[in-house]
Amino acid sequence: MTTAQLVSQIKQKKSFLCIGLDVDLDKIPEHLLVLEDPIFEFNRAIIDATHHLCVAYKPNTAFYEAYGIKGWQALKKTIQYLNKNYPEIFTIADAKRGDIGNTSTMYAKAFFTDLAFDSITVAPYMGKDSVEPFLAFKDKHTIMLALTSNKGAFDFQTLTVPKQELYKEVLQVSKSWKNSENLMYVVGATKAEYFKEIRKIVPESFLLVPGVGAQGGNLQDVCKYGLSKNIGLLINSSRGIIYASKEKDFATIAALKAQELQSQMKILLKDFI
C-alpha cells in the first residue's frame, strides 16, 4: 500500500485509528475457547465489527509466538482474512525485528512476502544496515522505534549522544538511509510534549502512536503537536478496545470503544477533510 492510499483511507473514514490485535487466551471471551482456532475467531469478530472505524490493524507477534505453531497459524489466517476481505486496511506486523543485513532480509521476506503485511516495526539499535533491507521493498513500510511509550524509554532513548537525544539522532540519521521514504516511526502517546521537537526533524513522516488509553496518553495532546499536513498519525489502541467486554457481545462493545475514538478523531480532522 502506498502512503497516498493510506491518507486517502484516513480522509474517507475520518479516522486514523489503528487497532492492536494482542490476543491473549486468558482475556478473550470464554465461549470462544471451545472453537478450533479461538485466536483467529476473536480477531475475525473484532475486525468485522470495527473495520469501518479504523484504518489499520496491528497484531503484535509476541502474542502469537507465545502459542507456538497454532499461534503462527492464527496470525497467518488473520492477515489473509484482512487482505482478502478488507484490502483497503493498512496492516502492521508489530514484530520489533532487526538484525545484520542478510538476516533482516529474511525477516522482511517473512513479513512482507510470506505473510503479506504492509508494514513491520523494527528496532534501530543495530543501525543502517539492519534497517535498509526492509526499506528495499516497494510499497512496504518500515516503522522504526524512536521514542517508545514505556518507562524504559528513558533508559537509553533520551540520553544525549552528544549533540541531541538518541531518539532524535535515530530520526535524523535514518532520513539519509536508502529508500527512507518507506520509513515511519513509533512515538509513544505518553510523551505528547515531545511531538513538537519530533515534527521539526520528521515533519511529514507517519508516526505510529501506542499508549493512548491503558498507558495514559491523551489523543488531543498528541494531535496538537503531532498532526502533519498529511495527517501523519496512526493512533493505536489495543486492550482498551479488544478487551472492553469478555461477554458474547465483545465485538459490539469493541466497536463502541472504537467509535468513541473515531468520533474524537473526526473532530480533530475537520481542517483536513
Add this chain to the structure above:
Amino acid sequence: MTTAQLVSQIKQKKSFLCIGLDVDLDKIPEHLLVLEDPIFEFNRAIIDATHHLCVAYKPNTAFYEAYGIKGWQALKKTIQYLNKNYPEIFTIADAKRGDIGNTSTMYAKAFFTDLAFDSITVAPYMGKDSVEPFLAFKDKHTIMLALTSNKGAFDFQTLTVPKQELYKEVLQVSKSWKNSENLMYVVGATKAEYFKEIRKIVPESFLLVPGVGAQGGNLQDVCKYGLSKNIGLLINSSRGIIYASKEKDFATIAALKAQELQSQMKILLKDFI
C-alpha cells in the same frame, strides 16, 4: 541450564564454540530438498556431526520465520531434537526481541516455555522494563545486544551518551536490573580491541561473539581481551561451518570446520582446564 553447567561443559569439551543454524534452502545440499522437512534434516545432520565439538547451537529465528509455519515447525523440531538427544548443549534463540513489559513476557514464554530454549537474544533500545520480563525466568539467560558485529553498530552504539559510548552505558546500566545475573551480552568479534574496555564493565559475564570467520573477526584477538576467569565467551560461527560443503558429505565437512575452531580453542583454554 545454569552458568556453572555451561562452564563445566566448556571445560569438558575444551571448546566454547557456538554453531549458528541459519538455514537457507538456497544454500543447503540439493539432495535434502526432496525430504519432507529439509530444514530439520539439515540441522539434525549438522548437530549429530558436530555436537561433541561445540557447546551451543544458535538458530536465528529469521531464517525459520521466512518459511512461515513450515519454518516454525522446523525450529520446534530442532530445539526438541537438541533437548532430547543432547541436553548438555546450551541453546540460544537468536531472536533479537524486546517490547513493553507484558509483550516481552509473551516473547519469554514463547522461547523459554513453549520452545524450551536456554536463552534468547534481546535488543536493549526499549530499556529496563523491556528486558526484565526475560530475566525473571530461573536458569534461563538473556543475551542482550551490546556492540554488534555489523557496520551499523557505529550508527548509534558507539555514540557518546554523554559520559561514555551507548554500548558501555547499556552494559553498565543493565547490571542494576533485577535478576541481572541472568544477563549475557552480544559483542561482535569484528571489534576485538573493544573487549578490553568491555571487560572492565562486565568482568565475568558471558559474551556471545558473532563475526569470527565470514565477517572477518579473529579468534585469538577476541580471546586475548575477552576471556574471563570463567572463560565467559561463546564464539559463534554459522556460515563458515554449516555451508562449508553443499555436497552429500556436508555434515562431515561441517564437523571438520568445527574441529578446526575447537582445536584453536583447546590451545587457548590450556590455562583454564
